Amino acid sequence: MSKRSNWSIPYVIFLVLFVVLPLVLVLVYAFQDNQGRFTFGNIAKFFSDRDALSTFAVSLEVALENTVLCILIGYPAAWILSNRKLNRSAVTIVLFILPMWINALMRTLATAQLFTMLGVTLGKGTLLFGMVYDYLPFMIYPIYNVLAKMDKSYAEAAVDLGATPWTAFWKVTVPLSMPGVASGILMVFMPTVSTFAISEFLTNNKIKLFGTIIQENINSSMWNYGAALAFIMLVIIGITSLFNKDKEAEGSLL
Amino acid sequence: MKKFFAKLYIWVLLVILYAPLVFIAVFSFTESKVLGSWEGFSTTLYHNLLTGQMQGNASLLAAVKNTVLIALAAAFISTLLGTVAAIGIHNLKGRRKKAVTLLNNIPMINPDIITGVSLFLLFVFLHFSQGYLTVILAHITFCTPYVVLSVMPKLQQMNPNIYEAALDLGATPSQALRKVLVPELKPGMVSGFILAFTMSLDDFAVTFFTRGTIGLDTLSTYIYTDARKGGLTPELRPLMTLIFLIILILLVIINVRQDRINKQTVQR
Numbered sequence: 332m333s334k335r336s337n338w339s340i341p342y343v344i345f346l347v348l349f350v351v352l353p354l355v356l357v358l359v360y361a362f363q364d365n366q367g368r369f370t371f372g373n374i375a376k377f378f379s380d381r382d383a384l385s386t387f388a389v390s391l392e393v394a395l396e397n398t399v400l401c402i403l404i405g406y407p408a409a410w411i412l413s414n415r416k417l418n419r420s421a422v423t424i425v426l427f428i429l430p431m432w433i434n435a436l437m438r439t440l441a442t443a444q445l446f447t448m449l450g451v452t453l454g455k456g457t458l459l460f461g462m463v464y465d466y467l468p469f470m471i472y473p474i475y476n477v478l479a480k481m482d483k484s485y486a487e488a489a490v491d492l493g494a495t496p497w498t499a500f501w502k503v504t505v506p507l508s509m510p511g512v513a514s515g516i517l518m519v520f521m522p523t524v525s526t527f528a529i530s531e532f533l534t535n536n537k538i539k540l541f542g543t544i545i546q547e548n549i550n551s552s553m554w555n556y557g558a559a560l561a562f563i564m565l566v567i568i569g570i571t572s573l574f575n576k577d578k579e580a581e582g583s584l585l
Numbered sequence: 586m587k588k589f590f591a592k593l594y595i596w597v598l599l600v601i602l603y604a605p606l607v608f609i610a611v612f613s614f615t616e617s618k619v620l621g622s623w624e625g626f627s628t629t630l631y632h633n634l635l636t637g638q639m640q641g642n643a644s645l646l647a648a649v650k651n652t653v654l655i656a657l658a659a660a661f662i663s664t665l666l667g668t669v670a671a672i673g674i675h676n677l678k679g680r681r682k683k684a685v686t687l688l689n690n691i692p693m694i695n696p697d698i699i700t701g702v703s704l705f706l707l708f709v710f711l712h713f714s715q716g717y718l719t720v721i722l723a724h725i726t727f728c729t730p731y732v733v734l735s736v737m738p739k740l741q742q743m744n745p746n747i748y749e750a751a752l753d754l755g756a757t758p759s760q761a762l763r764k765v766l767v768p769e770l771k772p773g774m775v776s777g778f779i780l781a782f783t784m785s786l787d788d789f790a791v792t793f794f795t796r797g798t799i800g801l802d803t804l805s806t807y808i809y810t811d812a813r814k815g816g817l818t819p820e821l822r823p824l825m826t827l828i829f830l831i832i833l834i835l836l837v838i839i840n841v842r843q844d845r846i847n848k849q850t851v852q853r
Contacts, residue, residue, distance in 0.1 A: 436812070
């Protein structure tokens with residue numbers, strides 16, 4: 332049976348070639364000028380580039396607001412869906428995932444068009460609405476998974492011992508469901524920062540998010556600066572994933 | 586009363602979630618160029634789409650074909666690679682197991698754009714010309730971790746002795762693999778395949794950066810270019826409506842089947 336472990340070798344080679352090496356290349360390109368010489372210039376350029384900095388700040392703000400909204404709207408939904416007394420059919424949860432199978436760009440464009448038809452001006456408000464719309468299932472699903480698997484007897488025990496249902500919910504159910512919330516945050520926050528295309532469609536090109544700046548630089552052959560911007564994002568991902576040590580919970584989407 | 590508000594909350598969310606899709610579906614039955622203006626009931630768009638008679642927009646059908654072919658190839662290869670990898674990782678121990686699991690997590694934590702840009706730099710660095718092959722390779726990269734995660738639980742649930750028993754009873758290792766291991770892992774492989782397939786179908790950012798300049802379009806990149814030019818191809822509306830219906834039917838079938846499997850396991 333020991334030889335079986337060798338079966339992981341092809342995949343490890345694949346991961347090194349297509350995951351590790353590309354990330355190393357991001358690092359290399361980020362610290363090189365277009366002649367291939369080592370430089371901090373690209374990173375310095377970002378910190379003196381007003382446009383990039385303000386886009387970065389806007390992206391973090393939108394991502395934060397989106398994440399908070401997704402938790403506020405998604406948590407009650409996940410709780411209701413996981414509660415056997417309130418929801419008996421498994422079909423309802425499928426209904427929440429179903430729209431994700433339709434092309435996200437198409438859904439976004441339709442949302443924007445729907446707003447225009449209703450006479451709503453495209454801007455920050457519609458951007459947030461569209462972001463919540465796109466990412467809500469990613470928040471609901473991991474929370475739902477944790478809540479559905481949770482042993483209900485803890486909360487019942489708290490009530491038996493004299494807690495009100497409300498206290499039992501806040502002191503028992505919510506803390507126990509935090510791994511679900513954490514993986515939800517991971518699936519919403521960084522993807523929002525890095526979104527490109529969607530934000531332009533939802534705001535009629537008024538608001539750009541960080542992903543767009545990376546894309547613009549890469550597409551106009553400014554690879555080194557684009558790589559430096561990607562590197563800055565990788566640093567933030569590193570920081571946010573430190574807050575999320577429960578790696579097992581990530582697989583909880585589906 | 587509590588139940589009423591709970592149901593109301595869920596239904597309000599679902600109505601908002603489905604509004605754009607219903608919007609597309611309703612306006613797939615009118616001929617207008619712009620989404621949102623009604624010019625009388627007509628099934629012309631469906632007719633155009635299904636017979637391929639679109640003015641200068643035959644590339645939409647090519648994009649659909651590319652999307653499906655790329656998704657099938659990526660899902661098939663990542664299911665194979667991921668299943669073999671999962672068996673290997675399952676048999677690893679200690680720090681090695683941790684290291685490989687961590688590596689497997691990286692593509693899942695990375696946002697699409699990082700995966701796309703980093704692979705773009707890789708292909709540039711290796712002077713690899715970008716096209717179908719690079720897109721498929723990129724899709725395998727972000728799909729395989731999910732296959733590994735789908736197959737792993739089946740390995741953990743499996744009784745390791747039954748494989749040994751098959752060998753003891755005279756099966757060759759390849760027979761034991763085909764007749765014992767694979768049937769045990771099949772549910773995980775199937776859900777891994779479906780997951781990989783749908784993630785590939787829906788991908789935009791990674792395809793965008795790895796498709797090169799040969800004019801390769803998937804549905805996502807087609808819609809993006811179309812929208813940037815201003816004005817979506819009207820035939821996208823019936824196409825999206827049909828895709829939605831097909832998925833709805835598939836999901837109903839899967840759920841009915843799942844229910845039956847659940848009942849069987851209860852009876853056992």
